[in-house]
Every structure is written in structure tokens, then in C-alpha cells.
Amino acid sequence: MEDELKFFCDRMLGKLAKKLRILGFDAEYYADIGEDEILEKSKGRILLTRDKILYRKALKRGLRAFYIKSDKWRSQLKAVSNLFPIEENAKPFTRCSVCNTPLKDVEKEEVRGKVPEYVYMTHEQFKICPKCGKVYWKGSHMELIRKDMGKLVKVWKV
Ligand SMILES: [Zn+2]
Numbered sequence: 001m002e003d004e005l006k007f008f009c010d011r012m013l014g015k016l017a018k019k020l021r022i023l024g025f026d027a028e029y030y031a032d033i034g035e036d037e038i039l040e041k042s043k044g045r046i047l048l049t050r051d052k053i054l055y056r057k058a059l060k061r062g063l064r065a066f067y068i069k070s071d072k073w074r075s076q077l078k079a080v081s082n083l084f085p086i087e088e089n090a091k092p093f094t095r096c097s098v099c100n101t102p103l104k105d106v107e108k109e110e111v112r113g114k115v116p117e118y119v120y121m122t123h124e125q126f127k128i129c130p131k132c133g134k135v136y137w138k139g140s141h142m143e144l145i146r147k148d149m150g151k152l153v154k155v156w157k158v
Pocket residue numbers: 096097098099100101129130131132133134
């Protein structure tokens with residue numbers, strides 16, 4: 001079993017990075033970043049790339065790299081879950097999908113005014129991203145995962 005599945009998604013895998021974060025995985029991604037920087041930042045991570053040249057370079061440097069063939073995020077996620085124990089290690093609702101930062105629990109009162117009123121009224125559990133301030137609530141977050149990835153990965157013991 002993997003200790004910790006930490007990913008680095010190349011420039012063409014933005015959507016995949018977001019989905020991995022929603023599932024709770026540490027997935028770095030930068031829209032605007034050079035090849036050398038990608039290779040540098042991938043150290044200690046699993047590099048997922050759609051670029052065959054970059055893939056070969058990464059292997060030459062002794063990095064863990066995997067070539068992702070599909071340009072559709074669903075197939076990409078499926079490919080990643082075939083390679084790694086994604087279902088077993090998923091921790092949905094623990095990481096910010098926007099900036100990859102671990103979420104913090106907050107008291108309900110603290111998010112008053114930061115979420116729509118009906119959300120505030122109908123939910124009890126909230127989390128916040130300490131870096132970008134995005135507020136998450138369990139209902140919608142879980143719903144999104146179910147709708148988005150229900151057929152791909154089975155992670156709703158949550
Ligand atoms: Zn964030």
C-alpha cells in the first residue's frame with residue numbers, strides 16, 4: 001500500500017487535479033509553468049502527464065511518472081484509479097479543490113454571511129480553506145462527488 005499518494009498534474013491535467021483534490025488527494029497543478037519547474041516540483045510526488053517527452057525526461061531523472069493517454073478527465077481518473085488505490089485512500093471533503101490546501105473545520109456561526117442563507121439554514125457541518133477562504137459544506141460537496149464520480153470510484157462511506 002502507498003503511504004501517501006501525492007500527485008503532480010501537468011499543464012494539461014487541470015480538471016484531473018481538481019477531481020483528485022475533491023477526493024482528498026494532494027494534487028499540485030499550475031496552469032502556467034515550465035517543463036524544468038514541473039520536473040523540479042514533481043520530486044517526491046507522482047507525476048501525471050499527457051506529454052510523452054516530459055514523461056521520458058521525468059523517468060530519466062528517476063522520478064515516478066505516468067503517462068496519461070486520454071484527454072477526458074473521466075478516463076484519466078479511471079486510469080489513475082487503475083494504477084493507484086484511489087478508492088481505498090480517498091478522503092472526500094478534506095481538501096480545497098481550488099488551491100489544494102487541507103480544509104479546516106469551522107463552527108457554523110463563523111460561516112454566516114459567507115454561504116447562501118438556505119445553505120446556512122440547512123447544513124450543520126462546514127469547512128473552510130485557510131488559504132483562499134472558500135467554504136465547503138458537506139451536502140453539496142458530497143452531492144458533487146456522487147454526481148461527478150459515482151460511476152468511477154466508490155468512495156461514499158462518508
Ligand atoms: Zn483554497
